[in-house]
Amino acid sequence: MLSQEEISSIRNFNRDYTKLLGIMNKKVLDTPLSWTEGRVLLEISFNNDKTPIAVASNLGLDKSYTSRIIKRFEKNNLINKSPSSTDSRSIELSLTSDGESLVKELNKRSDQQIDDLLSNLSSSEQQEFYQAMTVLDNLLFNRK
Amino acid sequence: MLSQEEISSIRNFNRDYTKLLGIMNKKVLDTPLSWTEGRVLLEISFNNDKTPIAVASNLGLDKSYTSRIIKRFEKNNLINKSPSSTDSRSIELSLTSDGESLVKELNKRSDQQIDDLLSNLSSSEQQEFYQAMTVLDNLLFNRK
DNA sequence: AATTTTAGTGGACAAAGTCCACTAAAATGC
DNA sequence: GCATTTTAGTGGACTTTGTCCACTAAAATT
Numbered sequence: 001m002l003s004q005e006e007i008s009s010i011r012n013f014n015r016d017y018t019k020l021l022g023i024m025n026k027k028v029l030d031t032p033l034s035w036t037e038g039r040v041l042l043e044i045s046f047n048n049d050k051t052p053i054a055v056a057s058n059l060g061l062d063k064s065y066t067s068r069i070i071k072r073f074e075k076n077n078l079i080n081k082s083p084s085s086t087d088s089r090s091i092e093l094s095l096t097s098d099g100e101s102l103v104k105e106l107n108k109r110s111d112q113q114i115d116d117l118l119s120n121l122s123s124s125e126q127q128e129f130y131q132a133m134t135v136l137d138n139l140l141f142n143r144k
Numbered sequence: 145m146l147s148q149e150e151i152s153s154i155r156n157f158n159r160d161y162t163k164l165l166g167i168m169n170k171k172v173l174d175t176p177l178s179w180t181e182g183r184v185l186l187e188i189s190f191n192n193d194k195t196p197i198a199v200a201s202n203l204g205l206d207k208s209y210t211s212r213i214i215k216r217f218e219k220n221n222l223i224n225k226s227p228s229s230t231d232s233r234s235i236e237l238s239l240t241s242d243g244e245s246l247v248k249e250l251n252k253r254s255d256q257q258i259d260d261l262l263s264n265l266s267s268s269e270q271q272e273f274y275q276a277m278t279v280l281d282n283l284l285f286n287r288k
Numbered sequence: 289a290a291t292t293t294t295a296g297t298g299g300a301c302a303a304a305g306t307c308c309a310c311t312a313a314a315a316t317g318c
Numbered sequence: 319g320c321a322t323t324t325t326a327g328t329g330g331a332c333t334t335t336g337t338c339c340a341c342t343a344a345a346a347t348t
Binding site: 001002004006007008009010011012013014016017018019020021060110111114115117118121123125126127128129130132133134135136137139140141 | 145146148150151152154162163164165254255258261262267270271272273274276277278279280
C-alpha cells in the first residue's frame with residue numbers, strides 16, 4: 001500500500017491536472033458551446049442514433065437538463081430529432097451537416113490542445129508521456 | 145511527435161479521468177461545502193494568513209465571488225478575518241477550530257478517495273500507478 | 289500633491305444544474 | 319388481457335455557481 005506522502009502527491013497531481021484540463025476546457029470554449037454542451041454534441045456524434053436518455057445517462061446529466069440542451073441544438077440547427085421506429089416515446093438524434101462540421105471543429109481544437117500541451121516536450125519525452133498515461137489508463141479503466 | 149491515434153487516446157484518458165475525478169469530487173461533497181468552497185478552505189489552510197485576493201488569484205476565482213464565499217465561511221464560523229497590520233485595505237484570514245476540523249475531515253476524505261481509487265489494484269500495481277503518475281507530473285508540472 | 293492601482297464589497301445578472309410534476313407510451317404482474 | 323408500474327421526454331420553478339460592473343478607501347506611483 002502507498003505511504004501518506006505518495007497519496008499526497010497523487011492528490012497534488014489530481015489537483016494540478018484538473019486545473020490544467022479546466023484551463024484547456026475553457027479554451028475550447030471559444031466555440032459557441034459550453035463544456036457540457038460540447039460533451040453532449042460529441043456523445044451524439046459517437047453514435048448517430050442516440051436517444052436523449054442514453055446521452056443523459058452516459059454523461060451523468062439530468063434528463064430535463066439534457067432535454068433543454070438538445071432543444072437548443074435543434075433550434076440552432078445542429079441536430080435533427082426523428083421519432084424512433086421501435087419506441088414511440090423515444091427520439092432518435094442525428095447531426096445535421098452544421099452539427100457535423102461543429103463536431104469536426106471541436107475535435108480539431110481538442111487535438112490541437114493536446115498538441116499544445118505537449119509542445120514543450122521533446123519527442124522522446126512525448127513518448128514517455130504517452131507511455132505513462134497508457135499505464136494509468138490500463139490500471140484505472142481497462143481492467144477486465 | 146505523436147500519431148493521431150496516440151493523441152486520440154490521450155483525449156480519451158483525459159475525458160475518463162476528468163469524469164472519474166468529477167465523480168470523486170461529488171463524493172467529497174458529502175461535506176457542507178461545494179467543490180470550490182472546499183478548494184478555498186484548503187487554500188486558506190495551507191498558509192494560515194492568506195488574504196482574500198491571494199486566495200482568489202491562486203485559485204483563479206473572481207474576487208467578488210471569493211469575497212462572498214469567505215463571508216459565508218465567517219458566518220458559519222469556519223474562519224476569522226483580522227485586519228492586516230501592514231496594509232489597511234487588506235484582511236488576514238485564519239481558520240477557527242471549527243475550520244481546522246473541517247479541513248482535517250476534508251483531507252481525510254480526499255485521502256480515503258485515493259485509497260478507494262486504488263483499492264482494486266494490487267500492491268505492485270499501485271506502485272506502477274504511482275510511478276507512472278510521477279512521470280506525468282514531472283513532465284507536465286515540474287519542468288524547471 | 290495628483291493620479292493610478294489595488295483590496296475588498298455588493299448589486300444585478302447570466303449560466304449551469306436540480307427537483308418536481310406531468311403526459312403518453314411501454315413493460316410488467318397477475 | 320387488463321391494471322399497475324416503469325420509462326422517455328418536456329416544462330416550470332428554483333438553487334447554485336459564477337461573472338461583470340461600480341463603488342469605497344487605502345496604497346503605490348509619478
